[in-house]
Amino acid sequence: MIIGLLGFGTIGAGVYELARQQQNLQVRYVLDIREIGVPELTHQISDILEDPEVDTVVEVLGGLHPSYEFVSAALRAGKNVVTANKYLVATYFEELTALARKTGAAFRCTAAVGGGIGWLTALERVKRVEPVLSIEGIMNGTTNYILSNMARNGLDFKTALSEAQALGYAEADPSADIDGLDILHKLLLSANVAFDVALPVEEIPVFGIRNLTDDDVWSFKSRGLVCKMLGVARREGAQVAAYVQPTLLPEQSLTAAVPSNFNLISYETEYSGRMSFYGQGAGRYPTAANVVQDCLDLQNGVKNFYTLEGARVSLNNELAHYRYYLRTKSSRSREVREETLGDGVLTKPLSVAQMSALMKTLKGEDGQAFAAAVQAWE
Amino acid sequence: MIIGLLGFGTIGAGVYELARQQQNLQVRYVLDIREIGVPELTHQISDILEDPEVDTVVEVLGGLHPSYEFVSAALRAGKNVVTANKYLVATYFEELTALARKTGAAFRCTAAVGGGIGWLTALERVKRVEPVLSIEGIMNGTTNYILSNMARNGLDFKTALSEAQALGYAEADPSADIDGLDILHKLLLSANVAFDVALPVEEIPVFGIRNLTDDDVWSFKSRGLVCKMLGVARREGAQVAAYVQPTLLPEQSLTAAVPSNFNLISYETEYSGRMSFYGQGAGRYPTAANVVQDCLDLQNGVKNFYTLEGARVSLNNELAHYRYYLRTKSSRSREVREETLGDGVLTKPLSVAQMSALMKTLKGEDGQAFAAAVQAWE
Numbered sequence: 001m002i003i004g005l006l007g008f009g010t011i012g013a014g015v016y017e018l019a020r021q022q023q024n025l026q027v028r029y030v031l032d033i034r035e036i037g038v039p040e041l042t043h044q045i046s047d048i049l050e051d052p053e054v055d056t057v058v059e060v061l062g063g064l065h066p067s068y069e070f071v072s073a074a075l076r077a078g079k080n081v082v083t084a085n086k087y088l089v090a091t092y093f094e095e096l097t098a099l100a101r102k103t104g105a106a107f108r109c110t111a112a113v114g115g116g117i118g119w120l121t122a123l124e125r126v127k128r129v130e131p132v133l134s135i136e137g138i139m140n141g142t143t144n145y146i147l148s149n150m151a152r153n154g155l156d157f158k159t160a161l162s163e164a165q166a167l168g169y170a171e172a173d174p175s176a177d178i179d180g181l182d183i184l185h186k187l188l189l190s191a192n193v194a195f196d197v198a199l200p201v202e203e204i205p206v207f208g209i210r211n212l213t214d215d216d217v218w219s220f221k222s223r224g225l226v227c228k229m230l231g232v233a234r235r236e237g238a239q240v241a242a243y244v245q246p247t248l249l250p251e252q253s254l255t256a257a258v259p260s261n262f263n264l265i266s267y268e269t270e271y272s273g274r275m276s277f278y279g280q281g282a283g284r285y286p287t288a289a290n291v292v293q294d295c296l297d298l299q300n301g302v303k304n305f306y307t308l309e310g311a312r313v314s315l316n317n318e319l320a321h322y323r324y325y326l327r328t329k330s331s332r333s334r335e336v337r338e339e340t341l342g343d344g345v346l347t348k349p350l351s352v353a354q355m356s357a358l359m360k361t362l363k364g365e366d367g368q369a370f371a372a373a374v375q376a377w378e
Numbered sequence: 379m380i381i382g383l384l385g386f387g388t389i390g391a392g393v394y395e396l397a398r399q400q401q402n403l404q405v406r407y408v409l410d411i412r413e414i415g416v417p418e419l420t421h422q423i424s425d426i427l428e429d430p431e432v433d434t435v436v437e438v439l440g441g442l443h444p445s446y447e448f449v450s451a452a453l454r455a456g457k458n459v460v461t462a463n464k465y466l467v468a469t470y471f472e473e474l475t476a477l478a479r480k481t482g483a484a485f486r487c488t489a490a491v492g493g494g495i496g497w498l499t500a501l502e503r504v505k506r507v508e509p510v511l512s513i514e515g516i517m518n519g520t521t522n523y524i525l526s527n528m529a530r531n532g533l534d535f536k537t538a539l540s541e542a543q544a545l546g547y548a549e550a551d552p553s554a555d556i557d558g559l560d561i562l563h564k565l566l567l568s569a570n571v572a573f574d575v576a577l578p579v580e581e582i583p584v585f586g587i588r589n590l591t592d593d594d595v596w597s598f599k600s601r602g603l604v605c606k607m608l609g610v611a612r613r614e615g616a617q618v619a620a621y622v623q624p625t626l627l628p629e630q631s632l633t634a635a636v637p638s639n640f641n642l643i644s645y646e647t648e649y650s651g652r653m654s655f656y657g658q659g660a661g662r663y664p665t666a667a668n669v670v671q672d673c674l675d676l677q678n679g680v681k682n683f684y685t686l687e688g689a690r691v692s693l694n695n696e697l698a699h700y701r702y703y704l705r706t707k708s709s710r711s712r713e714v715r716e717e718t719l720g721d722g723v724l725t726k727p728l729s730v731a732q733m734s735a736l737m738k739t740l741k742g743e744d745g746q747a748f749a750a751a752v753q754a755w756e
Contacts, residue, residue: 018507018649116650118503125496128674129396129667254656257635266656271396271663272494278632278644278654285649289507296506301679 001025001299004048004079005040006070007061008032011084011111014288015058025295028054031070045070049077056298058291059083068092075099075107082294084287086112090185094198106303108294113139113186116286117277118293119265123194130269132194134234139186141261141282142170142177143209143229148259151226156214169261179208180229180244187231191242194267195235197313199242205317205356206244211370216327219342220248220372226256227372234320238312241319243352246372248325317353324355328369330362346374379403379677382426382457383418384448385439386410389462389489392666393436403673406432409448423448427455434676436669437461446470453477453485460672462489462665468563472576484681486672491517491564494664495655496671497643501572508647510572512612517564519639519660520548520555521587521607526637529604534592547639557586558607558622565609569620572645573613575691577620583695583734584622589748594705597720598626598750604634605750612698616690619697621730624750626703695731702733706747708740724752 003019005012005027012030016038019025029048030040045066048054057074059081061067067088074081076099083089089096089109100107110120123132138144142164149160161178164170176182184206191199209229220227225248233242249256258264258278266276280286326333327344336347336358350358355371362369381397383390383405390408394416397403407426408418423444426432435452437459439445445466452459454477461467467474467487478485488498501510516522520542527538539556542548554560562584569577587607598605603626611620627634636642636656644654658664704711705722714736715723728736733749740747 014649022507116653118500121503122496122500125499125671126667129400129670130663252635254632254635254637257630257632259632264656269667271392272667273658273664275494276656278642278656280651285508286651289504289647289650292507293503 001056001295002053003027003295004029004031004051004054004057006031006057006059006067008034008036008038009060009062010284011060011287011291014284015060015291018285018288018292019295022292022296024299025292045073049073054079056080056082056295058295059085059088060291061085062087064088064091071096072099075103075105078103078105080106080298081108082291082298083109084111084291085109086182086185086189090188090201093188093192093201097198106298108298109189110294111287111290113189114263114265114277115280115282116289117263117265117279118290119277120189120193121293121297122277123190123267126267126269126272126275127194130271132235132267132269134232134268135190135194135266136230136232137265137276138228138255138258138263139231139265140177140183140229141263141280142174143183144258144263145169145261146178147209147227147229150212150214150217151221154214157209157212178210180206183229183231183244187233187242187244190231191233191240194233195240195313197240199240199315203315204242204244205352207246207359207371209246211368212246213343213370215343216325216370219344220325223341224251225249225374226251228255228258232320235313236319238314239316239319240313241317241352242315243317243320243356245352248372248374250376317356318351320352321349322352322355322373322375323347323349325372325374326369328362328366330365330369332358332362332365344370379434379673380431381405381673382407382409382429382432382435384409384435384437384445386412386414386416387438387440388662389438389665389669392662393438393669396666396670397673400670400674402677403670423451427451427457432457434458434460434673436673437463437466438669439463440465442466442469449474450477453481453483456481456483458484458676460669460676461487462669463487464490464560464563464567468566468579471566471570471579475576484676486676487567488672489665489668491567492641492643492655493658493660494667495641495643495657496668497655498567498571499671499675500655501568501645504645504647504650504653505572508649510613510645510647512610512646513568513572513644514608514610515643515654516606516633516636516641517561517609517643518555518607519641519658520552521561522636522641523547523639524556525587525605525607528590528592528595529599532592535587535590556588558584561607561609561622565611565620565622568609569611569618572611573618573691575618577618577693581693582620582622583730585624585737585749587624589746590624591721591748593721594703594748597722598703601719602629603627603752604629606633606636610698613691614697616692617694617697618691619695619730620693621695621698621734623730626750626752628754695734696729698730699727700730700733700751700753701725701727703750703752704747706740706744708743708747710736710740710743722748
């Protein structure tokens with residue numbers, strides 16, 4: 001396999017190092033705008049696209065542009081693409097997978113979800129034999145670090161976030177993590193692979209933890225509950241419920257016990273029941289190792305795992321119901337209130353679709369509103 | 379793929395059902411001594427061995443004989459073998475893998491460890507890119523059910539065992555589970571795959587939980603410790619430490635939180651760190667699903683994962699040290715005693731090899747002696 005590597009940042013340098021240890025992988029080009037000290041350096045994407053011996057392009061630039069243009073061009077040129085870029089794949093899922101099918105190129109992104117866990121590959125494997133019924137889990141280490149730190153050490157949100165930033169777990173602009181967009185992308189890719197669908201990313205409800213207060217956390221604790229950010233998707237026939245939301249779990253549950261910046265992701269299948277994967281989700285080597293695993297899988301004849309051969313399914317978040325903790329200054333909370341909890345209320349059971357509509361309305365009235373689903377079972 | 383299925387018990391019937399759902403798998407023969415109502419039934423192994431169109435033999439008879447004779451004959455005939463029989467593979471590991479290499483047949487047993495988890499396949503995959511440093515975990519649902527029940531509900535050993543038997547988690551003769559032999563076989567297969575070795579099964583120390591008392595459990599609890607049965611293997615250069623022992627873990631740890639008959643198995647690799655797999659380890663469908671997964675992998679060109687290409691390594695349990703809880707009437711416990719804990723003592727740090735020698739000596743003096751390693755970290 002002769003590789004054009006796009007990007008030589010943290011992940012790219014890891015891929016470069018691990019790929020060199022593989023007999024059958026040769027990195028012929030490294031594309032970077034900087035003058036990095038590797039002999040394979042080029043500043044021209046055309047060097048890679050126009051070299052007929054390059055069969056595989058590995059994209060670890062991150063971001064949407066020029067990743068999108070480069071990956072599209074590579075697929076159009078019939079070259080296989082391996083990427084760790086969840087933002088790219090989630091945003092252009094249908095277009096890129098259609099392009100790959102059209103030109104016969106392979107397209108893989110195992111490293112995009114769960115870093116070292118190999119989660120998408122595991123989903124791909126299990127669904128060969130039995131239908132996946134649901135997926136669920138802690139898919140973002142940054143928010144789990146913040147939530148753990150608030151729950152265990154009584155920190156307020158800002159302090160917990162600052163600590164995560166100081167440790168390099170959170171970016172200077174943490175929005176993608178704390179508003180749930182990173183989880184949204186991972187959930188979308190997981191659901192698409194698990195259920196052979198292409199869900200509309202912009203229609204999946206996402207509630208973040210930006211507005212969570214230490215008083216909220218204290219109220220949860222008084223009821224034996226721990227707040228975790230979960231991505232959830234469940235298929236019922238031709239419909240899929242999918243959503244990202246802070247979720248209150250019993251403190252004895254395994255999910256509630258996930259510490260620091262760890263991930264815990266589970267699938268449930270028709271015959272084998274629930275299976276969970278636990279590990280640190282990100283970092284140079286776990287991500288780079290999974291990129292190299294994708295290259296080896298390609299070499300062994302595995303192609304896309306985005307088959308999309310099944311019937312189209314629709315997103316329906318009326319399928320899922322929860323009681324919610326809702327804290328807002330808006331008087332609308334009275335309409336759904338069942339009892340009081342700390343500064344907020346516990347609502348009557350609402351569908352995720354109803355809650356999503358309510359949160360959209362509240363956004364204009366109360367920029368500090370916070371909601372979390374209550375999941376008193378596992 | 380045309381399959382000869384050996385055995386139509388719980389697992390065999392599951393394999394039969396799941397294989398029929400696969401377009402490319404055809405079960406042509408089902409070997410069973412009983413008159414079961416399937417059209418593929420035969421009582422003659424020769425029907426399968428002498429049919430040149432049967433390319434794969436699936437062995438789910440269990441036990442050593444006639445499984446050993448049938449599997450050997452199938453491999454000698456150049457037929458691929460897929461088995462869920464850990465006892466068979468662990469006992470004849472070198473012989474059967476050598477036979478498969480000689481005739482070019484594939485030989486896989488993913489279902490032998492961790493039931494639905496696909497653990498051996500995950501190990502096989504990860505080691506393509508990075509060395510595995512260690513494996514560790516709860517590999518037996520029966521003992522975990524007993525230990526959880528003793529710790530959480532204060533039951534004594536016999537009552538907890540009876541409950542496990544009533545629920546079908548434990549056999550009428552529970553020895554293989556409670557004396558650790560089931561874990562020994564799983565650990566051996568895991569270590570052999572992870573480290574490309576062939577460890578001597580009879581030299582690996584195994585301490586069981588047969589002699590554990592509710593007073594012991596109470597003493598552990600007073601120190602914030604929970605007892606779990608662990609299989610552990612760690613490679614250091616050309617040496618491997620491998621052992622099965624009851625282990626005392628801090629009650630807040632994730633491993634200590636594993637409930638009921640669940641398994642939690644982890645590997646640690648050079649680049650990606652620790653990764654854990656959590657699920658129910660056994661049962662008809664999880665095991666059958668993994669057998670069928672092995673068949674599909676064979677069909678996709680995957681062969682043995684028992685490469686044994688590396689240098690020979692030796693077993694060395696001087697590499698691992700623990701303090702032990704030891705309860706025995708023998709005066710020998712005074713020689714290793716550092717402090718008292720309940721009915722027993724906490725020893726000074728001992729190597730697993732030393733403790734193994736001591737337990738062998740004690741066996742003659744005190745049939746009720748019990749030992750557990752203290753692992754005060756994760």
